[in-house]
Amino acid sequence: QSALTQPASVSGAPGQSITISCTGTNSDVGGYNYVSWYQQHPGKAPKLLIYGVSNRPSGISNRFSGSKSGNTASLTISGLQAEDEADYYCSSYRSFNTLLFGTGTAVTVL
Amino acid sequence: VQLVESGGGLVQPGRSLRLSCAASGFTFDDYAMNWVRQAPGKGLEWIGYIYENGNTYYNPSLKSRFSISVDMSKTQFSLQVNSVTAADTAVYYCARRGGFHGLDVWGLGTTVTVSS
Numbered sequence: 209q210s211a212l213t214q215p216a217s218v219s220g221a222p223g224q225s226i227t228i229s230c231t232g233t234n235s236d237v238g239g240y241n242y243v244s245w246y247q248q249h250p251g252k253a254p255k256l257l258i259y260g261v262s263n264r265p266s267g268i269s270n271r272f273s274g275s276k277s278g279n280t281a282s283l284t285i286s287g288l289q290a291e292d293e294a295d296y297y298c299s300s301y302r303s304f305n306t307l308l309f310g311t312g313t314a315v316t317v318l
Numbered sequence: 319v320q321l322v323e324s325g326g327g328l329v330q331p332g333r334s335l336r337l338s339c340a341a342s343g344f345t346f347d348d349y350a351m352n353w354v355r356q357a358p359g360k361g362l363e364w365i366g367y368i369y370e371n372g373n374t375y376y377n378p379s380l381k382s383r384f385s386i387s388v389d390m391s392k393t394q395f396s397l398q399v400n401s402v403t404a405a406d407t408a409v410y411y412c413a414r415r416g417g418f419h420g421l422d423v424w425g426l427g428t429t430v431t432v433s434s
Contacts, residue, residue, distance in 0.1 A: 210379050211361065244420040246362075253411055253427055254354075254362065259420025297362050301419040305375040307352070312361040 209233060212298055212310035219316040225286040228313045230298035231279060236308050238279035242301035245274055245283045249294045257296075258283060285315070293317045319343035319423055321412050326428030329402050337397045337428060339412030345393055346370055350415040353386060353397045355408040356427075363408075367415060368395060402432045 213231040220226040230237065230245075237243055243261045246254040256265055258274035261281065271292075273284045281300070285292055298310035325337040339351070346368075353365040366376035368386045376384055383402075388395040399406055409427040416422030 242419040244418070246421070248362075253424040254413075254421070255424070256416075256420050256422045259416065259422070260418030263418065263420075265416075265420075265422060299362075299364070299419075299421070304378075306377060307364040307367070307419065309354075309362040309364055 209236075209308070212237065212300060212308055214296075214298060214310040214313045216311070217314045217316065219318055220285075220288045221318045222288055222290065224288050225284060226288060226315065228283045228285075228296055228298075228315070230281040230283070230300075230310045232281075232300055232308070233279055236300040236302040237276065237281050239303070240301045241276070243274065243276055243281040244299045245272070245281075246297045246299070247292075247294050248297065254297065288317055290317050319414075321414065321423055321425035323410060323412050323425045323428035326410065326430045328431050328433060329406075330434055331403055331432055332401055334398060334400045335402055335406075335430060337399075337410050337412075337430070338394055339396070339425060340394045341414075342393075344414075346388055346395065351386075351388070351395050352413045352415055352421060353384075354411045354413055354421070355406075356411070357405070357408040360408075365397065365410075402430075404432050406430060407432045 245258040248254045352367040413421040414423040
């Protein structure tokens with residue numbers, strides 16, 4: 209498996225909530241609580257939103273939340289805002305000291 | 319706390335390239351330092367990381383053309399890529415690994431273009 213599986217795109221209206229899924233295997237997402245989520249605006253570096261499945265770094269809005277069930281992790285963005293329009297990537301620690309990114313999801317605010 | 323990459327530019331196919339990442343506001347002693355790349359219009363790809371003890375780990379999907387090292391001052395680390403091809407054209411980011419394997423500090427990236 210070369211990448212975790214994410215939907216290519218998700219959209220929602222301002223104020224709504226959306227959820228992005230990230231599906232892996234027992235060797236990565238399902239085997240460890242080391243899932244992270246990143247936001248990337250065009251031409252910018254990625255920014256850490258969530259680490260350790262559900263922890264937010266200092267300064268990250270509580271509109272972003274993470275969870276995991278089995279081999280699938282999820283990022284929920286509540287109260288969708290125009291500034292949330294960006295690409296989102298998950299990542300997971302994988303066996304033997306490696307890291308795996310997701311395929312990426314483009315979020316559109318309608 | 320900041321990371322700044324350097325060394326990008328135009329590289330001919332088959333040549334080697336060396337990228338550097340300088341840290342300010344912290345030293346590498348307590349962190350695993352990563353390289354991540356992103357080809358034009360594509361997703362993020364983890365290349366590898368180096369631990370404070372010098373141990374390195376690489377993406378098994380990539381061939382062994384990549385090498386990460388850290389300088390003695392532990393404020394700068396490097397990525398060498400040998401025998402580059404057009405597929406190595408990308409923005410290369412360095413990133414610090416924080417808690418629970420999250421990459422919490424990223425550089426702005428340096429662009430590498432492989433072309434004759």
